[in-house]
Amino acid sequence: xxxxxxxxxxxxxxxxxxxxxxxxxxxxxxxxxxxxxxxxxxxxxxxxxxxxxxxxxxxxxxxxxxxxxxxxxxxxxxxxxxxxxxxxxxxxxxxxxxxxxxxxxxxxxxxxxxxxxxxxxxxxxxxxxxxxxxxxxxxxxxxxxxxxxxxxxxxxxxxxxxxxxxxxxxxxxxxxxxxxxxxxxxxxxxxxxxxxxxxxxxxxx
Numbered sequence: 001x002x003x004x005x006x007x008x009x010x011x012x013x014x015x016x017x018x019x020x021x022x023x024x025x026x027x028x029x030x031x032x033x034x035x036x037x038x039x040x041x042x043x044x045x046x047x048x049x050x051x052x053x054x055x056x057x058x059x060x061x062x063x064x065x066x067x068x069x070x071x072x073x074x075x076x077x078x079x080x081x082x083x084x085x086x087x088x089x090x091x092x093x094x095x096x097x098x099x100x101x102x103x104x105x106x107x108x109x110x111x112x113x114x115x116x117x118x119x120x121x122x123x124x125x126x127x128x129x130x131x132x133x134x135x136x137x138x139x140x141x142x143x144x145x146x147x148x149x150x151x152x153x154x155x156x157x158x159x160x161x162x163x164x165x166x167x168x169x170x171x172x173x174x175x176x177x178x179x180x181x182x183x184x185x186x187x188x189x190x191x192x193x194x195x196x197x198x199x200x201x202x203x204x205x
Contacts, residue, residue: 073104074131074133076144077120106125117136118141131153134158138158156168159173
């Protein structure tokens with residue numbers, strides 16, 4: 001917003017740009033100067049060619065100084081989207097992003113393929129995302145996480161973890177402790193002393 005304080009009443013009391021546009025300090029000085037020139041023209045009653053010329057100059061100066069706000073890009077590398085829980089996770093992310101102007105979300109699902117997820121992360125790094133969220137298919141993706149960190153991209157691991165020490169933070173539960181608690185509870189309510197546990201899933205997940 002630029003105020004023209006000269007008297008009599010200025011050509012524009014203020015210039016208010018759209019919310020998704022910015023104006024730099026130098027542009028502000030330029031437009032302020034143009035505004036004052038227009039005011040002087042009005043004071044001298046030069047309403048013909050001078051005024052139209054100044055008006056055109058003002059418009060050119062205004063539009064040449066407008067710069068679109070660069071969106072912050074969040075990249076999400078999903079291990080798989082096959083189950084409903086992860087599909088809902090992605091929907092909630094999209095819904096949250098839609099409530100905040102200036103942000104863009106890129107989702108890449110690897111289809112439970114670790115090598116594909118490695119490629120997905122490389123692609124997001126190449127796009128220079130501002131934040132990388134990874135729900136790793138397997139913990140062997142540590143090198144990919146380290147690569148993103150070296151590129152200056154903060155990394156959040158979601159639900160599952162790698163062995164990387166470059167992670168900014170982890171959001172999720174401790175499934176090992178959850179398993180111990182569940183087994184202890186079963187032993188308390190069941191009429192047997194031992195449990196046979198069959199572990200399934202990826203070896204490095």
